[in-house]
Amino acid sequence: MRWAHVGLNCRDQRATEEFYTRWFGFHRARAVPVGDGEILFLRNGDAHLELFPAPGESAAPSALADGPAQPGAVRHIAFQTDSVDELLAAMGEIAHVTLGPLDFDEVLDGWRTVWLRDPDGVVVEVSQGYRDQEAVETAERKINV
Structure with a gap:
């Protein structure tokens, strides 16, 4: 099993495409015609975003803090x-x-994070200095990373 993509509904696909290509290193990988519009696939290495046209008002709550906390919503x-x-x-x-930006040096030296809104109100976290633990204990087994 491999990660595939995150699908985003966009009021303005071009504005959302510009945001992720300019600031996050994505490029257009494919445009698929659908009805009168298209679905855009953006790629950055193994990460993909799928941009769907969704005219109208944003369903995302006005993005505060690190994102919505409701179950079923992407934070x-x-x-x-x-x-x-x-x-x-x-x-x-x-x-x-x-x-933010917030520093998490008490958890991991050099870990710094900020949260931003994309053009449709989706919260985007940007961090520096995060690293996984060397070994993570779970109830069932020890995982070495």
Whole structure:
């Protein structure tokens, strides 16, 4: 089993495509005609986003903090960068920060995170310095990473 993609409903597919290609390194991998519109597939390495046309108002709550907490709602999508501060400086006014940047040095030295809104209100987490633990204990078995 492999991860495939995240599907996003977009008021303006072009604005959403621009956001993820410009700031998160995606490129258009495919456009599939559907009715009067199209579905856009974006790729960054093994990560894919599927952009669906969805005119009208955003169903996403006004993005606050690190995303919606309701069951069944995606809280946020997340990316890694070398420098949260450099990304925010480059984005300037385009960066609609909902929380942070916050430092998590008490958990992991150098871990820093900010949460942003994409053009449709989806919360996007951007972190630097996160690393997995060397071994994670579960109730059933020990997992070595």
